[in-house]
Amino acid sequence: AAPVQVQLVVPMAVVFGPGSVPGDLPRPLPFRDVQEMEISVNLRTSVTSRYEMLYRSATGQEEAALAAATAREADAALHPLQDTTLGSLTVYVVPETSPLLPQGIKVYVGKHRSALVRAGGSLAALQAQLREVAQVMSFTASSIAAALSDRVPDGQLSPDARRYLKSSLGYEITFSLLNPDPKSHTVDWDIEGAVNRYVKPVLDKLSLVANFSVDSQILYYAVLGVTPRYDKESSSFLLSAHSLPHVINPVEARLGSSAASLYPVLNFLLYVPERSHSPLYIQDKDGAPVSTNAFHSPRWGGIMVYNVEAPASPQASLPLHVDVDMARVMEVFLAQLRLLFGLSREEVPPEFLLERPGNEGLADWELDHLLWAHTVENIATVSTTLTSLAQLLDKIGNIVIKDDVASEVYRAVASVQSAVTELSLGHLHAAFQASKEAVTSSERAFFDPSLLHLLYFPDDQKFAIYIPLFLPMAVPILLSLAKIVRETRQRKKEPTKMD
Amino acid sequence: MAAAVPGVSWARGAVAVLLLLLGCCGPELAGGLQDQAEQFFRSGHTNNWAVLVCTSRFWFNYRHVANTLSVYRSVKRLGIPDSHIVLMLADDMACNPRNPKPATVFSHKNMELNVYGDDVEVDYRSYEVTVENFLRVLTGRIPPSTPRSKRLLSDDRSNILIYMTGHGGNGFLKFQDSEEITNVELADAFEQMWQKRRYNELLFIIDTCQGASMYERFYSPNIMALASSQVGEDSLSHQPDLAIGVHLMDRYTFYVLEFLEEIHPASQTNMNDLFQVCPKSLCVSTPGHRTDLFQRDPQNVLITDFFGSVRKVEITTETVSLDREVAGFESKFPEEELATEPLKYAEQLPVAQIIHQKPKPKDWHPPGGFILGLWALIIMVFFKTYGIKHMKHVF
Numbered sequence: 001a002a003p004v005q006v007q008l009v010v011p012m013a014v015v016f017g018p019g020s021v022p023g024d025l026p027r028p029l030p031f032r033d034v035q036e037m038e039i040s041v042n043l044r045t046s047v048t049s050r051y052e053m054l055y056r057s058a059t060g061q062e063e064a065a066l067a068a069a070t071a072r073e074a075d076a077a078l079h080p081l082q083d084t085t086l087g088s089l090t091v092y093v094v095p096e097t098s099p100l101l102p103q104g105i106k107v108y109v110g111k112h113r114s115a116l117v118r119a120g121g122s123l124a125a126l127q128a129q130l131r132e133v134a135q136v137m138s139f140t141a142s143s144i145a146a147a148l149s150d151r152v153p154d155g156q157l158s159p160d161a162r163r164y165l166k167s168s169l170g171y172e173i174t175f176s177l178l179n180p181d182p183k184s185h186t187v188d189w190d191i192e193g194a195v196n197r198y199v200k201p202v203l204d205k206l207s208l209v210a211n212f213s214v215d216s217q218i219l220y221y222a223v224l225g226v227t228p229r230y231d232k233e234s235s236s237f238l239l240s241a242h243s244l245p246h247v248i249n250p251v252e253a254r255l256g257s258s259a260a261s262l263y264p265v266l267n268f269l270l271y272v273p274e275r276s277h278s279p280l281y282i283q284d285k286d287g288a289p290v291s292t293n294a295f296h297s298p299r300w301g302g303i304m305v306y307n308v309e310a311p312a313s314p315q316a317s318l319p320l321h322v323d324v325d326m327a328r329v330m331e332v333f334l335a336q337l338r339l340l341f342g343l344s345r346e347e348v349p350p351e352f353l354l355e356r357p358g359n360e361g362l363a364d365w366e367l368d369h370l371l372w373a374h375t376v377e378n379i380a381t382v383s384t385t386l387t388s389l390a391q392l393l394d395k396i397g398n399i400v401i402k403d404d405v406a407s408e409v410y411r412a413v414a415s416v417q418s419a420v421t422e423l424s425l426g427h428l429h430a431a432f433q434a435s436k437e438a439v440t441s442s443e444r445a446f447f448d449p450s451l452l453h454l455l456y457f458p459d460d461q462k463f464a465i466y467i468p469l470f471l472p473m474a475v476p477i478l479l480s481l482a483k484i485v486r487e488t489r490q491r492k493k494e495p496t497k498m499d
Numbered sequence: 500m501a502a503a504v505p506g507v508s509w510a511r512g513a514v515a516v517l518l519l520l521l522g523c524c525g526p527e528l529a530g531g532l533q534d535q536a537e538q539f540f541r542s543g544h545t546n547n548w549a550v551l552v553c554t555s556r557f558w559f560n561y562r563h564v565a566n567t568l569s570v571y572r573s574v575k576r577l578g579i580p581d582s583h584i585v586l587m588l589a590d591d592m593a594c595n596p597r598n599p600k601p602a603t604v605f606s607h608k609n610m611e612l613n614v615y616g617d618d619v620e621v622d623y624r625s626y627e628v629t630v631e632n633f634l635r636v637l638t639g640r641i642p643p644s645t646p647r648s649k650r651l652l653s654d655d656r657s658n659i660l661i662y663m664t665g666h667g668g669n670g671f672l673k674f675q676d677s678e679e680i681t682n683v684e685l686a687d688a689f690e691q692m693w694q695k696r697r698y699n700e701l702l703f704i705i706d707t708c709q710g711a712s713m714y715e716r717f718y719s720p721n722i723m724a725l726a727s728s729q730v731g732e733d734s735l736s737h738q739p740d741l742a743i744g745v746h747l748m749d750r751y752t753f754y755v756l757e758f759l760e761e762i763h764p765a766s767q768t769n770m771n772d773l774f775q776v777c778p779k780s781l782c783v784s785t786p787g788h789r790t791d792l793f794q795r796d797p798q799n800v801l802i803t804d805f806f807g808s809v810r811k812v813e814i815t816t817e818t819v820s821l822d823r824e825v826a827g828f829e830s831k832f833p834e835e836e837l838a839t840e841p842l843k844y845a846e847q848l849p850v851a852q853i854i855h856q857k858p859k860p861k862d863w864h865p866p867g868g869f870i871l872g873l874w875a876l877i878i879m880v881f882f883k884t885y886g887i888k889h890m891k892h893v894f
Contacts, residue, residue, distance in 0.1 A: 150655055150696050163545065163811070166654060198821055225764075244812040246764050249578035252808075262647065264654075284814050294815040299545045299656065302815060327823045334819040345817070359822050388694035446695065449642045452634060480880045 002387035003044035004151075004380050008372065009426035010138050012053045012089045013082075014130060017066045019095040020119040021057065022126055030056035035131065039141045045151045047144050047376060051134055052426065058092070066092060071100045072355060075110035082114055086208075087368055087428030089137055090114040091130060096121070106351040107133055112364045136348055137365040139372040146342070147377040150384075163298035164342035167374040167381075169440065170211035170263040173199075174301075175333070176255060177324075178222045181274035185308060187322045189270070191216045194326035202334055202361030208432075209370055213261065224271065225250035228280055234289075237273070237280045239305075244282070244295050247303065266340060267301035268333045272308060272322065279307040294332045302336035304329060334361050341370060371432050375423065378435035382416045385442040392451070405448045412441035542795065544658040544699045547808040548651060549574045549584045552633060554665030554674045556590035556625075561745040562736050564592045565606045566664045566706055566752040568614040573759040574660065577807035585636055585651055587623035589665075589675055599743055606748050606756065622649050630680045637688045639697060655696035660704070660805045664752065667707030669730055670715075686716040693719040700793070702805040706751050708733040711787040723770070723793040723800070727751035727777075728784035735783050750782045764807050770797035 016029065025031075035051045058066065065077035074092075082090045094100055096119050101108055106129065108116040115133050120126045145152055146164065165171070175195070179187050195214055203212045224247045228237035239247070255267055273280040281289040282305060296302035306329065308322050338344070343366045345354055357363045386409065393399055415438035422431035551574070553567035571586055593602050593615045604615040623632060635641050636651050653659055665672055671679040692698055703724040705713050710726030717724065727734040727749065736746035737753045748756075754777040762768055774788050774797070790797050803809050 163656075241812075241814065245809045246578075248810050248812075249580070249764070249808050253580040253582075262650075262652065282814070290814050290816070292815045292818055295812050296815050297545070297810045297812050299654075300810060304815075327821055331818040331821050332815060334821070335817045336815050338819065339813075339815065339817065356820055358820075361819060385695065388691075391694075392691070447639050447641075449635070449640050452631065452638070452640055477876060477880055480884050484880070484883050 002383040004148075004383050005046055005048075006376060006379060006420055007048045007050055007424040008139065008376070009050045009052060009424055010087060010089060010134060011083070011085075011426045012051050012091065012130075012134060014053055014055045015062060015090065015092045016055070016057045017092055017094045017098075018058065018063055020093045020098075022119065022121065022123045024123050025055075026123075030054060035127075039144050041145055041148050041151050045148060045380070047148075049139070051131075053130070062092070066094060066100070068100070071108040071110075071116055071353070074100055074116065075108075075112070075114060075355065078114055079110075079112050082112065084113065084364075085427075085429070086371060086432075087138070087426060088113060089134060089365070091133055092116050093119050093126065095119055102353070104351065105353045108353045109133070109137060109355060109365065110363070111355050111357055111360075113137070113368065132349065136352065138368060139376075143342075143369065143373050144376055147373040148380050151380065165264065165266075165299055165340055167377045167439075168210060168264055169436065170213070170261070172261050172263050172265045173203075173212060173214045173337075174255070174265060174267050175214070175216040176267060176269045177216075177218045178251065178269055178271045179218065179220050180223045180272075181276075182220050182319065184275035184318050184320060185272055185322050186319045187218075187272050187324060189324040189329075190326055194330055198327065198330040198334065198359065201359050202337070205360050205362060205367060206370075208367065208429075209374065211263075213263075217256070219251075219254055222251055222254055223274075228273075228277055234281075237277045238283050238289075239280065240283045240287075241285045245297075248297060248300070264299070265301075266337070268336065269301070269303040270324070270329055271303060271305050272324075273305060275308075275318075278310070280305050281307075292332050292335075294336065296336040296339060298340065301340070302333060304332050338362060338366075342373070343369065368428065371428055375419065375428070375432045375435045378432075378439045379416055379419055379423075382412055382435070382438045382442045385446050386412060386416075389442075389446050389451075399451060402448070402450055405445050405450065408441045408445035408448075412438050412445060415441060542658060542700060542800070542804050543656060544804065545656040545811060546653075547579050547583060547658050547660070547805065548653045549579055549660040549662070550587075550636065550651060551584065552587045552628065552661075552663045552665075554589050554628065554663065554672060556675055558592070558595055558597045559745055560590070560665075561592050561604070561743070562748050563664045564588055564590065565604050565614060565748050567662065568604050568619070569606050569748070569752060569756040570662045570704075570759075571619070572614050572616065573756065573762075574806055577759075577762065577803060578764050579806075579808045581618075581620045582648070583808070584620070585622050585649070586620065587628045587633065587636075588621050588625075589628040590625060597744075605740065605743065606753070620648070626675070628675060630674050630678050630684075633674075633680065634684065634688050638691045639695065651697070653697050656699050657697070658700045658702070658805055659698045660702045662704045662706075663713075664706040664749065667705070667709060667713065669709050669712045672705070672707055672713060682713045682716045685713060686718060689717060689722060690719045693721075700795075700804070704755075706734060706749050710734060711789075714789050717789070717792060720792055721794060722789075723797070724789040725773070726787045727782070729787050732784040751777050751784070751786060754781060759802075759806065762802050762806065764803060764809060766801075766803065768802045770800040770802065773802060 021029070031054075033053045033055065035053065037049045038046055039049065040046045059081075061081055062078060065081065066074055068074040068077055078090075078092065090113060092114065094116055098118065100116060101118055106118045106120075110116070115137065117126070117129055117133060120129055147167075175191055177187060177189055177191075179185060195216070199214065203214070206212065224239075226239060226243045226247050228239045230236075231238045251269065252267075255269075282293055282295060284290050292304070293307070294302060294304035306324060308320065311320055338361065343362055348354060355363065357366070389409070393401070415434045419431045419434035419438060422428075422434060549571075551567050551571050553563045555563040567586070567588060571584065574584065575581070592598060593604050602615065603613045606612050606614045623636075636649070639651065641650055651659075663672060665674070667673060670682045673679050689701065692701075698721070700721045701723070703714060703717075703722060705725070706727040707713070709728060709730050709732065711729045714722075714724035714726060715730075728751075735750050737748045737750045739746045755773075758773065758776045774786075777786050779785050793800075
């Protein structure tokens, strides 16, 4: 793979609140410091992370904000006073005895790009804490390795680590309602309203990352591929964890996908079980029912089972009218969307408290997480693509490069160089846009239909074609040439003979 | 800079933290050795694709179409949807005027199994099955107007099954009775796919005469190949049906189909069993296989890794808490209302223009060096042999 050396610069501001300055500062505030770390993926690919930290004491306004009652209020008050450019971080240090952070919590990460850290006494302890915070909020070695997964030597990454959605220019989201038993249930779901109220805010926030298009459909008589088991104790039907992989296939054939778009599709299915199989619960590996009653498949989407309450009287007339609680459904689907993109909050250390992002779906720093990973992935992809294109042209000499292919290659190279430069300056937004342009141009150049190499002629075929044509023609020519040479030599000798 | 000295101890501390982080890379490492062993042997794919190609035309090559349709049927039964199958059939046997049972393609004598069924989706049909189109599908260098069903939209986590059948020879496979694809071109196409990470693992099956020659030249990683016969051997057909009048299947694919009929989506049968299908006593030719480019041990590769579509699934344990009282949402990026023109029927083929077109004068190119040299040689030899005095009569 082509060598990639990238430097990721994160501008970080460390603001000391009143009473939190450690005693062993090397210099008086404000001062700058740099921390570098190398994440080496393989021999030729290395990513250096560089945290440019500015230590300063809090301004009057910040001190007033830090005097709030709870961390959430402090975070909201501090938000207008922060640097809000993509990729930057602000950490506020509060004294050890501060009431802002609850007991046992050392770090509070807000909705935007800031965190509150409890002072640790010495500067070294504080710096260790800051390093952890910075990694949670921007990128870790494992998230970079996952983004560069095709360069990691095999065996170092588990196969499951490469399961997040690949960086793409756009994604298509399809919401499907599966009603296998329309005779018993008439299901009404206000998907348009739900998309406008709950999904659009999240997609708006993600619009920096890619274009999203949303559609929805209702499928009747679509059954799961697995028959659920009846459990007497809970008088419900159960789907065990190891039968879940077989559920998706029979349904997928009927889901359809947009014929026009070539973007990856994310399917979110809501399944209303038949009356004869209600209520239906999903079991996890240990046999306990899953609270969300949903599961998802990497790079594909998610399925949620929505149980209909049994009617009050057994003689209720069929079909039953079902009004789907869209908020509950969207809570699960949006969580699945986050997990498909790789925004999981499970790997955070226990003494961290993360603020819930609310209706926006994801915090600003989570968006930064995605952007860092996607930018690095894009740069690696472009470098691989262009290198392999160059190798192809080296190997097959008689491919013709059209002008527009050449200009796309130049544009790709210029964009990727600008992306690397912007990353080393700490401008995440500009770097991401440049990397997107680079990927578009390089893909267009590589997949241009004119670069087909149907030009392989093995040597023995060349002989087989040309020899029967030229050999008979060449025989009289060569013989005549021989005759000419002989005559010329004879004439040269003759003048010496004649008198 | 000012932080030089703490920087050094920083670096050491940083490396220690880094090693710790890399060591804790896989979240499943906490899950126990059992899980770890399982997932080491599992393939890392998330979706499956199949490219099934029949390259022969004419009625007497009925068996090649039946071969391909049998594999298509098995692959669909085991779960791969039509949207993930690219089916290329070079001729239409079901609706061929010589077919005594129209709309059927049988694979067993006495017409036991109709592999045509009623939901076949052929993506490339008849004259569209060419070497160029096949290579375009594999490498992805497709004109932008190609519909989605004709594309191989695989990614780096796709396992692809490629099945080819037809007439072949040592190092080539014949397409449509007019052109051929060589094993070097095929190997180069796979390398192009690998460069762009268009597959995770690839299974290549070929049922032609001297089929093993087609996989001799592969050099990209993660490819496993099976062929119906070695170099120098012919693959033979199975049984003719006297009512239809042609041979219905090739032996190797016939026994592979029998083997696949036993497989269901949850079966744990591995590739070693597939290698044993059709021994020389049944097949007359010696089937071959190649696994040196494949990273996993064939014993750990499930048949359903390639022929079926078993997805990895995770239970969703998190939810996002939404505020239900939120009113209508004002998007930060309001969609502009594009003024759309009323759509009209577009003239797709300007027949009038084409009929009345004058033939374009072809650009005249001066003769190339080779032709010029050849003619100069001929003229020189002629005049030298027969005397220069003839020159003045010519000029």
